[in-house]
Amino acid sequence: MRIQVSRELLDRQLVDADGRLVGKVDDVEFALGPDGVPYLRALLSGPGALGLRVGGRLGRMMVLTAERFVTDRPMAPLRIPYALVERVGSAVRLRIRAEELATPPVEAWLRRNLIGRIPGADRASG
Amino acid sequence: MKKLLAATLGILSAVGGFVDIGDLVAAGQAGARFGMAHTWVLLLGVVAICAYADMAGRIAAITGRAVFDLIRERLGARVALVNLAASYLVTVITLSAELGGVALALRLATGVPYLLWVPLAGAAVWLVLWRMRFPLMERVFGLAGLALVIFAVALFWLPTDWAALGRSAVAPSEAGQGWGAYWFIAVALFASTVSPYEIFFFSSGGVEERWSPADLADARFSVLVGFPIGGFLALSLIATAAVVLRPAGLSVESLDEVAQPVVLAFGAVGLAVAALAFFAVTFGAALETGLSAAYAAAQYFGWQWGKRVSPREAARFHTVLLVSVLLGVLLLFTTVDPVALTEYMLIISAVALPLTYLPILIVANDRTYLGDRVNGRALNLLGAVLLLVILAASIAAVPLAIGTRMGQ
Numbered sequence: 001m002r003i004q005v006s007r008e009l010l011d012r013q014l015v016d017a018d019g020r021l022v023g024k025v026d027d028v029e030f031a032l033g034p035d036g037v038p039y040l041r042a043l044l045s046g047p048g049a050l051g052l053r054v055g056g057r058l059g060r061m062m063v064l065t066a067e068r069f070v071t072d073r074p075m076a077p078l079r080i081p082y083a084l085v086e087r088v089g090s091a092v093r094l095r096i097r098a099e100e101l102a103t104p105p106v107e108a109w110l111r112r113n114l115i116g117r118i119p120g121a122d123r124a125s126g
Numbered sequence: 127m128k129k130l131l132a133a134t135l136g137i138l139s140a141v142g143g144f145v146d147i148g149d150l151v152a153a154g155q156a157g158a159r160f161g162m163a164h165t166w167v168l169l170l171g172v173v174a175i176c177a178y179a180d181m182a183g184r185i186a187a188i189t190g191r192a193v194f195d196l197i198r199e200r201l202g203a204r205v206a207l208v209n210l211a212a213s214y215l216v217t218v219i220t221l222s223a224e225l226g227g228v229a230l231a232l233r234l235a236t237g238v239p240y241l242l243w244v245p246l247a248g249a250a251v252w253l254v255l256w257r258m259r260f261p262l263m264e265r266v267f268g269l270a271g272l273a274l275v276i277f278a279v280a281l282f283w284l285p286t287d288w289a290a291l292g293r294s295a296v297a298p299s300e301a302g303q304g305w306g307a308y309w310f311i312a313v314a315l316f317a318s319t320v321s322p323y324e325i326f327f328f329s330s331g332g333v334e335e336r337w338s339p340a341d342l343a344d345a346r347f348s349v350l351v352g353f354p355i356g357g358f359l360a361l362s363l364i365a366t367a368a369v370v371l372r373p374a375g376l377s378v379e380s381l382d383e384v385a386q387p388v389v390l391a392f393g394a395v396g397l398a399v400a401a402l403a404f405f406a407v408t409f410g411a412a413l414e415t416g417l418s419a420a421y422a423a424a425q426y427f428g429w430q431w432g433k434r435v436s437p438r439e440a441a442r443f444h445t446v447l448l449v450s451v452l453l454g455v456l457l458l459f460t461t462v463d464p465v466a467l468t469e470y471m472l473i474i475s476a477v478a479l480p481l482t483y484l485p486i487l488i489v490a491n492d493r494t495y496l497g498d499r500v501n502g503r504a505l506n507l508l509g510a511v512l513l514l515v516i517l518a519a520s521i522a523a524v525p526l527a528i529g530t531r532m533g534q
Contacts, residue, residue, distance in 0.1 A: 008494075011199045011206075013191065013428055020435075024198070024428030045428070054204045062207075090189040090495055107429070110441040114448075118256070121438045125257055 003088060005040065013091040014045060014080070016098040023078060023104065025092055026050035043085070043092070046077035046104060069109040078102060133347060135265050140352020141359070142268030143327060144175070146411030147227030148220070148318030148475075149360045150404065151468045154378040155533075156311050157367025159303050162295035164364065167312045171319025172357035174512045176350055177505065178483055181490040182325050183345045186332035189495050193329045194425035196495070197485045209481045210426045214419055216471070216478045217323050221415035222454035223471045225251065226464025227408030230381045235401035241461065248455035251412045255447055256437065267410030271359075273403035278362035280391035286369050294368070310526045310533040313519050314469065317476035319357070320516070323418040325482055330421045334432045339499070380465055416454075420446040469532055476523035479516045487513055 003009060005028055014022040023045035031041040051063035067073050078101060086093045103111075115121050156164040182193055189196075194213075198206040228251075229243035254263055300308045328349070337345060366387035367378070376383055381404055388396035424431035424443045431443040458464065487509050490501045501509065527533075 011203055013195055020439075021424075021428060021430040026203070047427075050203060050427075054207055056204075058204070058207060090191050107441050110445050111438055115441040115444050116438050118437070120257055122436050124436045125259055125433050 008088060009043070009092065012088070014043070014094060015091045016094050016096065016101075017086075018097055020098045022094065022098050022101065024050070026077065027053050029079070040082050042082055043080045044077040045080065046075065047106070048075035049077035066106055070105040075105065078104065133344065135261075136344060136348030137352040137355065138268030138272075139261075139264045139331075140268075140348050141356045142264055142271050142407065142410040143324050143414055144319075144353050144356025145271060145274060145359055145407045146220075146318070146321070147223050147408050147464075147468050148314075148321060148472050149356075150227065150363065150381065150384050150407070151378060151465055152311065152315040152318045152472060153360045153363035154367045154371070154384040156315055157364035158371035158376060158378055158383070160294075160298075160301050160308060160311065161368040161372055162291055162364060163298035163301065163308065164312055164315050165295040165361065166298065167315050168319060168357055168361055168364070170512075170515065171316050172354055173508075174515070175320045175324060176353050177508055177512060178320070178325060178486055179328050179349045179353065180346055181486050181501065181505070181509070182329040183332055183337070183349065184342060184499060185486070185489055185495065186329045187337040187339055187342045187345065188497070188499055190333060190336075191495075192333045192421065192425050193326055193482070193486060194422045196489045197482075198426050200485050200488055200492075206426060210422055212478050212481055213322060213326075213422050216475045217326075217415050217419040217422065218450050218453050219457070219467070219471045219474060220321065220323060221412055221419060221450060222457040223464060223468040224408045224412035224415055225451075225454050226458050226467055227381070228405060228412060229458070230464055231401050231404035231408060234381055234385060234404065235398065240464065241458070244455055244458045247409075247412070248451050251409065251416060252448060252451045254413060255416055255451075256444075263413065264410065267406045267413070270406030271403060271410060273399050273406065274359040274363070276388050276392070276396065276399045276403065277359070277366045280388045280396065281362060281365050281369065283391045284366075284369055284387070286365075291365060291368065304530070306526065306530040307533045309522065310530045313476050313523050313526060314472040314533070316515075316519050317472045317479065317523075319360070320479065320483075321475060322479065322482035323415045325486070326418040326421050327414045330417070330425075330432075334434065378465065412454075416447055416450055419450040420444075466532075473523050473527045473532075476519050479520050480513070483513060483516050 009025055009028060012025050014025060016022050025043050026046060027044040027049040028040060029042040029044055030038045033039050047062050047066035051059040054062065067075050080094065084095050086095045185196065186192060197209055201209060225244060225247050228247040229240040232243040233240040332345060370387035370390055371383060378384055385397060385400040388400045420443050421431060423446045429442045430440045437444040489495055491506065493500055
């Protein structure tokens with residue numbers, strides 16, 4: 001399948017098998033196959049990867065803000081092997097469910113320490 | 127019958143989303159100082175918001191993506207981040223102005239100083255966003271906002287000189303106030319009509335309600351009816367101010383003056399209805415601006431957002447919501463005058479308008495997203511002309527604000 005990484009993949013929304021929003025394609029990772037031909041190995045998502053791509057002071061500020069919420073630094077991005085991609089359209093649809101991926105650290109921290117503590121946090125209001 | 131009901135509800139939401147504190151202040155000032163001389167600005171604004179809401183709605187229905195999603199895809203991660211920072215700032219300042227409007231409406235109704243109402247208004251807005259079924263609230267506030275029609279009724283009740291009113295609408299003049307002030311008010315009124323949050327909110331709502339191309343006709347219908355009704359209500363605000371405030375030489379310092387014409391016509395009942403309408407439109411707009419600020423951030427970063435999932439599952443989205451409401455309340459606690467805050471808000475949003483509208487026009491012409499549902503030639507021509515107007519307003523806003531010292 002031919003795909004233009006910068007135009008059709010980067011900055012697209014990642015959606016899991018149930019339609020949940022997982023993150024954006026903040027960066028991609030290439031690797032060399034056994035035949036020496038490069039291939040698209042994984043999609044990277046998370047403020048660490050995005051901050052590097054944005055670059056400059058703005059990018060560093062973003063990474064530093066996000067890193068306040070984690071203990072192990074530098075912050076590793078969420079790495080999604082390209083084989084898990086089901087199809088690429090106006091969003092990148094994955095074959096797996098969000099639960100099978102690691103919860104983003106900032107989301108986990110806020111869930112545990114702020115939003116999860118407010119009464120009614122478990123009920124969708126529709 | 128069911129279809130008629132659904133259409134009515136859609137129209138109510140559109141009306142509720144259109145009129146807000148910016149319209150109340152800008153329309154009141156325009157009428158009090160220049161009569162009907164800004165009618166054309168309001169009409170142009172209504173055409174612009176209808177055209178661009180139509181594009182944003184079509185994009186949402188066909189791609190399932192909201193505006194800020196696409197801003198990042200089209201502008202790239204870095205430029206879109208700057209755009210996000212600017213849009214977020216403008217939206218939170220707007221939220222603060224709306225909360226100030228809620229507090230001013232409550233003061234109008236009760237006489238209790240507005241600053242005491244600010245924390246209550248903030249808490250109530252957050253609680254509704256946290257717990258209530260949003261479409262229901264949207265319709266309740268849209269319906270209550272229709273009470274603004276009392277301004278149009280007052281116009282018939284008062285001894286209005288319709289011929290003079292009509293003349294000042296078709297032949298705009300600076301009325302001895304200076305053209306600088308005229309154009310300053312024109313930019314503010316235009317910005318209040320095409321507030322970016324209306325577009326963020328409309329397109330995110332479309333994605334959340336899972337519009338398909340089949341729902342497109344209904345969405346288009348509610349916008350094309352609802353926004354002009356909102357425009358009509360704003361126009362009647364200008365007209366009553368022109369008839370009552372202008373001859374008396376009154377200017378708009380708070381919502382009291384804006385309500386003055388209906389008080390003159392209907393006394394205490396008029397005051398009560400006006401206060402209810404002001405409360406409804408500002409509270410409704412506070413909900414929409416709060417959500418829009420959080421939508422923009424969540425859609426840039428790809429976080430889970432929306433009211434279909436529990437807050438726990440969208441912790442970052444709900445954190446941004448909570449922080450935005452807090453920031454809005456804190457800004458008012460600096461004791462900045464809510465009407466002055468609204469004026470500054472309108473000028474800043476005028477500057478930021480192209481950040482929202484240019485990407486919409488680009489995506490609405492992108493076949494990789496929309497296939498053959500891209501803009502037709504007529505809509506593109508209209509969109510391009512309106513974009514030029516938006517650019518002109520954006521460029522002129524700050525020089526006009528400085529040159530006229532905020533319209534004096």
